[in-house]
Amino acid sequence: MASSSKTITVVSSDGDEFEMTMKAAEQSKLITHMLDEFGVSDKVPLYNVNSETMAKVMEYCKKHADHEAAKEEDGGAAIGAGGEEELKKWDDEFLKVENGLLFNIILAANYLEIKSLLDSSCQAVADMIKGKTPEQIREIFNIKNDFTPEEEAKLRSENEWAFQED
Amino acid sequence: MECKRKKEWPESNDSNRATTFPDEVLERVLSLLKSHKDRSSVSLVCKDWYNAERWSRSHVFIGNCYSVSPEILTRRFPNIRSVTLKGKPRFSDFNLVPPNWGADIHSWLMVFEKKYPLLQELRLKRMTVTDESLEFLSLSFPNFKALSLLSCDGFSTDGLAAIATNCKNLTELDIQENGIEDRSGNWLSCFPESFTSLEVLNFANLQSDVNFDALERLVSRCKSFKTLKVNKSITLEQLQRLLVHAPQLVELGTGTFSEELTAQQYSELETAFNNCKNIHTLSGLWEATAQFLPVLYPACTNLTFLNLSYSTLDGDDLAKLLVHCPNLRRLWVLDTVEDKGLEAVGSYCPLLEELRVFPADPFDEGIVHGVTEAGFIAVSSGCPRLHYVLYFCRQMTNAAVATVVQNCPDFTHFRLCIMNPHQPDYQTDEPMDEAFGAVVKTCTKLQRLAVSGLLTDLTFEYTGKYAKNLETLSVAFAGSSDWGMQCVLEGCPKLRKLEIRDSPFGNAALLSGLEKYESMRSLWMSDCNVTMNGARYLAKEMPRLNVEVIKEEGIDNSKADKVYVYRSVAGPRRDAPPFVLTL
Numbered sequence: 204m205a206s207s208s209k210t211i212t213v214v215s216s217d218g219d220e221f222e223m224t225m226k227a228a229e230q231s232k233l234i235t236h237m238l239d240e241f242g243v244s245d246k247v248p249l250y251n252v253n254s255e256t257m258a259k260v261m262e263y264c265k266k267h268a269d270h271e272a273a274k275e276e277d278g279g280a281a282i283g284a285g286g287e288e289e290l291k292k293w294d295d296e297f298l299k300v301e302n303g304l305l306f307n308i309i310l311a312a313n314y315l316e317i318k319s320l321l322d323s324s325c326q327a328v329a330d331m332i333k334g335k336t337p338e339q340i341r342e343i344f345n346i347k348n349d350f351t352p353e354e355e356a357k358l359r360s361e362n363e364w365a366f367q368e369d
Numbered sequence: 370m371e372c373k374r375k376k377e378w379p380e381s382n383d384s385n386r387a388t389t390f391p392d393e394v395l396e397r398v399l400s401l402l403k404s405h406k407d408r409s410s411v412s413l414v415c416k417d418w419y420n421a422e423r424w425s426r427s428h429v430f431i432g433n434c435y436s437v438s439p440e441i442l443t444r445r446f447p448n449i450r451s452v453t454l455k456g457k458p459r460f461s462d463f464n465l466v467p468p469n470w471g472a473d474i475h476s477w478l479m480v481f482e483k484k485y486p487l488l489q490e491l492r493l494k495r496m497t498v499t500d501e502s503l504e505f506l507s508l509s510f511p512n513f514k515a516l517s518l519l520s521c522d523g524f525s526t527d528g529l530a531a532i533a534t535n536c537k538n539l540t541e542l543d544i545q546e547n548g549i550e551d552r553s554g555n556w557l558s559c560f561p562e563s564f565t566s567l568e569v570l571n572f573a574n575l576q577s578d579v580n581f582d583a584l585e586r587l588v589s590r591c592k593s594f595k596t597l598k599v600n601k602s603i604t605l606e607q608l609q610r611l612l613v614h615a616p617q618l619v620e621l622g623t624g625t626f627s628e629e630l631t632a633q634q635y636s637e638l639e640t641a642f643n644n645c646k647n648i649h650t651l652s653g654l655w656e657a658t659a660q661f662l663p664v665l666y667p668a669c670t671n672l673t674f675l676n677l678s679y680s681t682l683d684g685d686d687l688a689k690l691l692v693h694c695p696n697l698r699r700l701w702v703l704d705t706v707e708d709k710g711l712e713a714v715g716s717y718c719p720l721l722e723e724l725r726v727f728p729a730d731p732f733d734e735g736i737v738h739g740v741t742e743a744g745f746i747a748v749s750s751g752c753p754r755l756h757y758v759l760y761f762c763r764q765m766t767n768a769a770v771a772t773v774v775q776n777c778p779d780f781t782h783f784r785l786c787i788m789n790p791h792q793p794d795y796q797t798d799e800p801m802d803e804a805f806g807a808v809v810k811t812c813t814k815l816q817r818l819a820v821s822g823l824l825t826d827l828t829f830e831y832t833g834k835y836a837k838n839l840e841t842l843s844v845a846f847a848g849s850s851d852w853g854m855q856c857v858l859e860g861c862p863k864l865r866k867l868e869i870r871d872s873p874f875g876n877a878a879l880l881s882g883l884e885k886y887e888s889m890r891s892l893w894m895s896d897c898n899v900t901m902n903g904a905r906y907l908a909k910e911m912p913r914l915n916v917e918v919i920k921e922e923g924i925d926n927s928k929a930d931k932v933y934v935y936r937s938v939a940g941p942r943r944d945a946p947p948f949v950l951t952l
């Protein structure tokens with residue numbers, strides 16, 4: 204792997220270019236593989252991620268890369284005991300965006316194989332689902348109900364009569 | 370680069386476009402949802418989500434085994450690892466359900482063997498389980514980890530031997546309050562010497578002696594033991610040796626807590642308890658006496674649940690013990706502690722949330738003793754966080770209950786059992802209607818109610834009018850007419866379980882709930898005034914309900930002695946014995 208002072212360029216689906224350090228790029232397994240395969244001199248096209256999402260993902264990768272680097276220096280003294288908690292708080296704030304962007308972040312994290320971002324964004328989406336009715340969930344995700352009324356009634360009965368908790 | 374199965378990608382940031390997640394992302398999100406309510410909601414969103422949810426569900430809870438079939442279950446959920454099943458109606462605890470009624474686990478196990486070979490956990494309540502089933506279970510599921518049997522019947526210790534012998538990955542064996550044939554304690558010796566995974570073992574309610582050496586070796590080689598509840602055959606001296614091997618225990622059920630010990634043995638016992646810093650649940654304590662209770666004191670600091678329902682302690686001894694239990698949240702006692710003991714509860718347990726007082730001699734109608742309304746008031750004064758009570762007593766007053774709920778308005782579970790049927794307020798001689806009226810008016814969060822004493826329809830009028838969060842109601846020897854039951858059926862929107870015995874409710878009452886029963890889990894009515902015609906009418910009008918009548922031999926043919934009504938997606942039972950008529 205090249206030294207961490209090197210940078211690479213990624214290109215969003217809108218055609219915008221973004222620079223990221225190698226260390227930040229390493230947060231994404233996909234980018235890492237592509238660099239291994241094709242080398243670092245070319246620009247890496249990420250046609251599945253638009254600019255708005257890309258900017259957020261860049262921010263995430265940089266933050267986590269910096270955090271990792273700080274941990275490696277002084278064997279973790281720079282981070283301190285509350286370091287992991289602080290990072291988690293940062294992640295939580297980071298994900299407080301409007302739904303459309305959050306969903307794009309999940310898709311990007313999945314595509315780019317950034318595990319920690321995928322985990323926390325999936326948790327954020329799961330938290331949005333908790334306690335909601337089916338109608339509310341459909342609204343949040345803009346999903347069309349493709350059950351017929353009969354199918355829906357039958358499913359509701361099965362859910363409530365057979366599998367409902369005490 | 371890996372090829373991943375993907376759905377179409379959103380092209381722009383237009384928030385009006387539908388969000389379609391790739392299957393693997395949706396399944397990842399859904400696997401973070403544990404609550405069945407959330408999973409039910411998710412399953413109704415659309416067909417894709419229904420499928421993602423059903424593939425990702427790993428635990429299923431079935432509150433009435435006859436509400437669904439193993440075929441329907443396995444067809445919908447292909448990846449279940451953990452099953453919880455409940456069988457007989459609750460009044461079977463009072464011998465109101467004849468033997469061989471049903472709820473046999475075997476037909477489920479036969480299907481699970483084919484469809485859930487990776488099954489890990491089975492938790493059963495009020496099911497019939499035979500030794501043959503236990504052996505079949507032990508041999509059919511190589512990953513099997515946890516077996517919990519609560520109030521089940523039909524098996525013997527031979528079945529437990531099969532589990533111990535064959536379940537190589539067992540982490541939990543929890544056998545509680547079952548009607549089991551205790552042939553010998555040898556089952557415990559069947560755990561192989563190579564077996565080290567056990568974390569939870571509860572055999573407190575078995576009678577036979579077990580081989581102590583086998584038990585000691587088992588506890589010493591299973592390093593992850595968290596819960597150990599032994600039976601009364603285990604002595605104090607033996608207990609001390611077990612504690613030395615497992616000081617990390619979180620839940621402990623002792624054996625017999627009284628023995629001739631030397632000073633050194635006593636001291637070793639004290640030390641053993643002193644080293645158990647993590648115990649938060651304590652039970653067993655058969656024959657515990659004042660002499661030995663002090664050895665517990667060092668382990669009581671973190672105690673949150675103390676179950677003394679096998680100890681005939683008196684009030685003084687209880688008081689001395691409770692001084693050391695400031696963090697107690699749940700307490701179960703016998704009424705031998707009397708009001709004095711309950712005063713101590715009020716004094717020393719400010720954080721108490723749950724109290725259960727059981728009768729030491731439920732059938733003794735002689736001298737009045739036990740606990741009274743005074744004890745009840747004393748607890749409520751000192752324990753403002755009390756929200757669950759089960760209270761067996763021989764006398765009560767309306768005024769006392771009103772005071773209790775004024776002190777503790779947050780009751781969610783209020784189960785008062787005045788043991789003699791039809792007993793009025795012993796001071797005023799009036800019915801106990803106002804007591805339960807006070808409960809339902811004051812305790813707006815009430816979910817579960819059991820009533821007793823002399824009660825007219827007024828109690829049920831109050832219940833229907835005020836108990837808007839009530840889910841479970843138990844009625845025995847109460848009410849004056851159909852009107853009472855009607856009030857409840859019409860007034861309690863969240864009612865799910867209604868169980869009634871020996872009360873003057875007949876067909877009109879039964880049929881007033883026609884529209885309601887599909888929103889409830891079940892209705893039980895025994896020795897009321899329902900007739901076969903009434904039951905048949907209900908069955909005809911509501912084909913999606915299972916309406917069953919248990920007929921006693923030789924009794925008047927037009928009466929429906931015991932009626933059990935429940936909703937089901939599986940249709941009528943196909944395994945009903947001859948004395949259960951499926952209408």
